Amino acid sequence: MRPRAKLAVLVTAVLLLAAGSLGYVLHSTHRGAQRAAADGSFTLEGPGLYFRDTATGRIAHQPLGTPNAARRGGGPACERFYAAGDTAVCLRREPGVPPRAYAVVLDRRLREVRRIAVPGIPNRARVSASGRMLSWTAFAVGDSYAASGFSTRTSILDLRSGYLIKSMEEIPLTLNGARYHAPDVNYWGVTFARDDNRFYATVSTRGRTYLVEGDMAAWSAKSLRENAECPSLSPDNTRIVFKKKVSNDPAAPWRLYVLDLATMAERPLAESHSVDDQAAWLDDRTVAYALPGRAGRASDVWAAPADGTGAPRLLVEGASSPAAVR
Numbered sequence: 001m002r003p004r005a006k007l008a009v010l011v012t013a014v015l016l017l018a019a020g021s022l023g024y025v026l027h028s029t030h031r032g033a034q035r036a037a038a039d040g041s042f043t044l045e046g047p048g049l050y051f052r053d054t055a056t057g058r059i060a061h062q063p064l065g066t067p068n069a070a071r072r073g074g075g076p077a078c079e080r081f082y083a084a085g086d087t088a089v090c091l092r093r094e095p096g097v098p099p100r101a102y103a104v105v106l107d108r109r110l111r112e113v114r115r116i117a118v119p120g121i122p123n124r125a126r127v128s129a130s131g132r133m134l135s136w137t138a139f140a141v142g143d144s145y146a147a148s149g150f151s152t153r154t155s156i157l158d159l160r161s162g163y164l165i166k167s168m169e170e171i172p173l174t175l176n177g178a179r180y181h182a183p184d185v186n187y188w189g190v191t192f193a194r195d196d197n198r199f200y201a202t203v204s205t206r207g208r209t210y211l212v213e214g215d216m217a218a219w220s221a222k223s224l225r226e227n228a229e230c231p232s233l234s235p236d237n238t239r240i241v242f243k244k245k246v247s248n249d250p251a252a253p254w255r256l257y258v259l260d261l262a263t264m265a266e267r268p269l270a271e272s273h274s275v276d277d278q279a280a281w282l283d284d285r286t287v288a289y290a291l292p293g294r295a296g297r298a299s300d301v302w303a304a305p306a307d308g309t310g311a312p313r314l315l316v317e318g319a320s321s322p323a324a325v326r
Contacts, residue, residue: 036092038110039074044083045108047326049282051319052081054298059090064282064324067303067315076110079122081321082280085131087159091122091138103136103155116164119153124230124278125321128192132159133199135190154187154201156216171214173203174222182206189230189278193237200224200231200240211242211259225264229254230278232287234306238262241269241279241287241306256289258306267308280322281306288315288322 038059044050048061059075075081078090079101086108093101101118103125120138127134137154156165165171168187173180182205190201199214203223211228214221228242238261243254252274259266269287279289287306290299294317301316316322 036077036094037112038076038106042072042074043109044086044088044325047324049288049316050075050081050083050088050321050323050325051301051316052078052321054293054318054320059321060319061325062316064326067313068317071316076104076106078104078321080125080136081323082125082127083323083325084127084129087127087131087134089125089127089134089136091118091125091136093122101138103134103157105134105157105159116155116157118155123152124154124189126190126192126232126278128196129194129235130196133157133192133196134159135192135199137188137190151184152186152188152204154190156190156199158216168201171219171221173212174220175203175205175210176223180205187212189232191231191233191240191278193233200233202229202231209245211240225259228257228259232279232281234281234284236284239306241281243275243277243279244268247274256287256304258287258308269304269306269308269312270310271302271304271312273312277320280324282322282324288324290320290322293318 047064049064050061053060058077059081060071060073062069062071076090078092080091088106090104092104101122102115103118105114107113118138120140122138124137134157137152140151140153154168184205186204187201190199192199197216203210203212209229210223211225212221212223231240231242233240240259244257245253246255247253254274256269256271256275257266275289277289279287282288286303288303293300297318299320301319301322302312303315304312
């Protein structure tokens with residue numbers, strides 16, 4: 001065979017191999033997405049506590065107010081999940097070359113209505129009470145200013161208008177009463193008010209964290225207090241549960257507190273363990289959160305009274321990402 005003919009055969013073989021590999025990847029990714037979808041009978045219909053089953057990686061639910069009740073599985077596969085109104089957001093990593101992460105928007109029947117690529121490792125997710133406003137946070141690696149080796153990317157999606165804020169770092173920030181500019185500003189842990197305009201979030205800069213209040217219409221955010229992370233607004237919009245750094249011990253740096261927005265008075269919850277989570281309100285009296293699991297489980301969901309009294313109680317074994325849907 002002549003050299004030119006041999007080269008043609010080699011090129012053809014390489015192209016066929018590449019096409020076959022690409023086809024396999026696309027087919028595997030499609031099948032993976034199908035496997036990650038919810039079963040047809042699993043929906044947000046009816047009240048319930050929804051959560052991520054850490055054994056399967058899929059969303060399950062059980063009746064509200066019934067600790068460790070029989071759970072029903074069959075929900076979508078998610079790294080992080082939250083639901084409210086007629087909407088859910090599922091942060092998901094899917095196979096591929098390279099692997100991809102997505103924020104998947106789901107309707108009340110948990111059918112996919114939109115997906116948005118997420119640059120990094122999914123970490124936090126929230127939906128406003130109406131189901132209109134969504135937010136998610138991912139850890140992003142590689143920012144040169146990030147002394148700890150990572151930073152965050154937090155997005156907001158308005159489902160009514162379809163407008164997507166890819167990075168909240170674009171929002172003008174007022175810190176301690178003065179307009180603030182710095183290359184290391186990071187937002188995370190968004191929570192929305194009932195008006196779908198006001199929101200609260202964490203801002204980090206120069207080694208400090210702040211609770212900020214934002215206004216979507218005014219396109220602005222201002223700090224309210226220091227040392228408050230991963231806020232979650234109560235259903236009556238009067239209080240925020242957040243994690244506060246109380247120790248330099250890397251094994252137990254946090255404790256959950258509740259802040260009264262009218263008086264700015266705070267009180268610790270009865271949970272004495274370090275909670276590294278964005279807690280969720282089950283109702284105006286109770287918050288839920290994930291802790292490292294017992295008996296080899298990845299994590300368990302616990303609940304505690306929001307007024308600081310009482311004692312924590314185990315709510316769901318082998319679970320994370322709690323969300324009360326009514």
